Amino acid sequence: MGRVSHAGTIPPSCLHAVFRAAEERERTTGRPVVKLHVGEPYFPPPREVALAVEHAVHDGRTAYTSAEGMHALREALAVKLETENGHRTSPERVFVTPGSCQGLAALFQSLASPGDELLMPELHWPIHLQQVLLAGFRPVFYALGPGYRPRLESLREAVTPRTRAVLVNSPANPTGAVLDAETMTGILELAREHDLQIISDEAYEHFVYEGEHLSFASLESGLPEEERRVSSTFTFSKSLAMTGYRLGYVVTPNAAAAHALRVVQEASIIGPSTPIQYAGLTALKAEDSARANARMVRANRDRALPALREAGLLAELPQGGWYAVIDVGSTGVDADTFAASLLETHEVGVAPAAGFALRPVFSDDGRVLASDPAPEARTLVRLAFCGDPVELDTGVSRLLAHVRDLRSRGGSP
Numbered sequence: 001m002g003r004v005s006h007a008g009t010i011p012p013s014c015l016h017a018v019f020r021a022a023e024e025r026e027r028t029t030g031r032p033v034v035k036l037h038v039g040e041p042y043f044p045p046p047r048e049v050a051l052a053v054e055h056a057v058h059d060g061r062t063a064y065t066s067a068e069g070m071h072a073l074r075e076a077l078a079v080k081l082e083t084e085n086g087h088r089t090s091p092e093r094v095f096v097t098p099g100s101c102q103g104l105a106a107l108f109q110s111l112a113s114p115g116d117e118l119l120m121p122e123l124h125w126p127i128h129l130q131q132v133l134l135a136g137f138r139p140v141f142y143a144l145g146p147g148y149r150p151r152l153e154s155l156r157e158a159v160t161p162r163t164r165a166v167l168v169n170s171p172a173n174p175t176g177a178v179l180d181a182e183t184m185t186g187i188l189e190l191a192r193e194h195d196l197q198i199i200s201d202e203a204y205e206h207f208v209y210e211g212e213h214l215s216f217a218s219l220e221s222g223l224p225e226e227e228r229r230v231s232s233t234f235t236f237s238k239s240l241a242m243t244g245y246r247l248g249y250v251v252t253p254n255a256a257a258a259h260a261l262r263v264v265q266e267a268s269i270i271g272p273s274t275p276i277q278y279a280g281l282t283a284l285k286a287e288d289s290a291r292a293n294a295r296m297v298r299a300n301r302d303r304a305l306p307a308l309r310e311a312g313l314l315a316e317l318p319q320g321g322w323y324a325v326i327d328v329g330s331t332g333v334d335a336d337t338f339a340a341s342l343l344e345t346h347e348v349g350v351a352p353a354a355g356f357a358l359r360p361v362f363s364d365d366g367r368v369l370a371s372d373p374a375p376e377a378r379t380l381v382r383l384a385f386c387g388d389p390v391e392l393d394t395g396v397s398r399l400l401a402h403v404r405d406l407r408s409r410g411g412s413p
C-alpha cells in the first residue's frame with residue numbers, strides 16, 4: 001500500500017461511532033433510541049422557506065451564482081449583520097456558503113500557511129479540529145476555566161511566534177459556554193499585539209440564555225477595514241432548524257481576506273446552491289421564528305437540566321447553545337463505558353466527550369501520527385437539549401436512573 005495521504009491520517013469525528021451504535025441498537029431491538037447524542041431540533045423550518053425553494057426551482061431560478069453568492073442575499077445579510085449583530089460590513093465582504101461548516105473549512109484554508117499554529121479551545125466541536133488539520137494548521141489548545149469559559153491568560157500562554165489565528169465559538173459546542181465582552185476585548189487586544197486573525201463561529205447566535213449574544217466583529221466595527229482581523233461564520237441551520245438545507249455565511253474583515261476566501265470558494269464549490277439562496281432570502285424575514293425557537297430550547301434547558309445539576313453531574317447550566325457537558329466520574333466508570341451501558345440498558349444515546357478533546361501528535365514533517373483524547377475528558381459526556389421535550393425528559397430521567405444504579409453498584413455497569 002502507498003503512503004497515507006494527509007487527510008487519511010486525520011481522525012473521523014467521534015459522532016459517527018455514536019450514531020452507528022444508536023442505529024445498530026434500534027435495528028436489533030426494533031425500539032427507538034432516545035437520541036440525546038444528536039443536535040437535531042424538534043421544531044421545523046418555517047413553511048415559507050420550503051415554498052421559496054419550491055418556487056425558485058419551479059420558476060427555473062437554478063443557474064450558477066458567483067462564488068460569493070447572490071448579491072441580493074448578501075445585501076440582505078449585510079443589513080441583518082448591522083441591525084442584529086452590530087457588525088457594520090458590506091455585501092462585498094459576505095460569502096454565502098453550503099452550511100457554515102463548509103464556510104469554516106474554506107476560511108481555515110484561506111488563512112493557513114505551512115507551519116502556522118492556531119489556538120482553539122481544549123474542548124471543541126470535532127469538526128473544527130478536522131478542518132484546522134485539513135487546512136494545514138497545527139492546533140494548540142487553550143485551557144478553559146469555570147463553566148468551560150475561555151480564560152484570557154490561557155490564550156496568552158498558548159501564543160508562540162508561529163501563532164497565526166485564534167478560533168472562538170460562542171455559544172460553544174459542546175460546552176454551551178458564552179464569551180463575555182471583557183474576555184472578547186482581551187482576545188482582540190492579544191490578537192492585535194501578536195498580529196493574529198480571529199475566527200468567530202457564531203452558529204448558535206440566537207441561543208443565548210443569559211444576556212445577549214455579542215458578535216466578535218462588532219468590537220471592531222469602528223476600525224478601518226485594513227485594521228480588522230475578525231472573520232465570522234453564521235448559519236441558518238440552528239436558528240431556523242434548516243439543518244439539511246445547508247445554508248450558512250462567512251463575513252470576512254477586509255479585501256485581502258475576501259480575496260483569499262474567494263479563491264478557495266471558487267475552487268471548491270463554484271458557488272452555493274441557487275434555490276437554497278432564495279430560501280435564505282425568505283428565511284431572513286423569519287426573525288420571530290428564530291426567537292420562538294430559542295425560547296423553546298431555553299425552556300428545555302430550564303426544565304430538564306437542573307436535575308443533572310442536583311445530581312452533581314453538571315456544575316452550572318449552559319449559558320447558551322444546544323448542548324451540555326456532564327461529568328459522570330462519580331459513577332466510577334469512564335464516559336465510553338457510561339455511554340455504552342446507558343444505550344444498552346436504557347436505550348438512551350449520549351456522546352462521550354473524549355472525541356471533543358483529541359490531541360493530535362505530529363511527525364517532524366507535520367503529519368498526524370496519532371490522536372489521543374486528553375485525560376481530563378475521560379469522564380465527560382455531551383448531551384443535546386434541543387430535541388423533543390418529552391423525549392428529553394425521558395432521556396434525562398433514564399440517565400439519572402442509570403447514574404444512581406452505577407453509584408449504588410460502585411461503578412460496575
Ligand SMILES: Cc1ncc(COP(=O)(O)O)c(C=O)c1O
Nearest residue numbers: 099100101125173203235237248
Ligand atoms: C459549533 C458549530 N459550528 C458550525 C456548525 C455547522 O453547522 P452548519 O454547517 O449546519 O451550518 C455546527 C453544527 O453542528 C456547530 O455545532
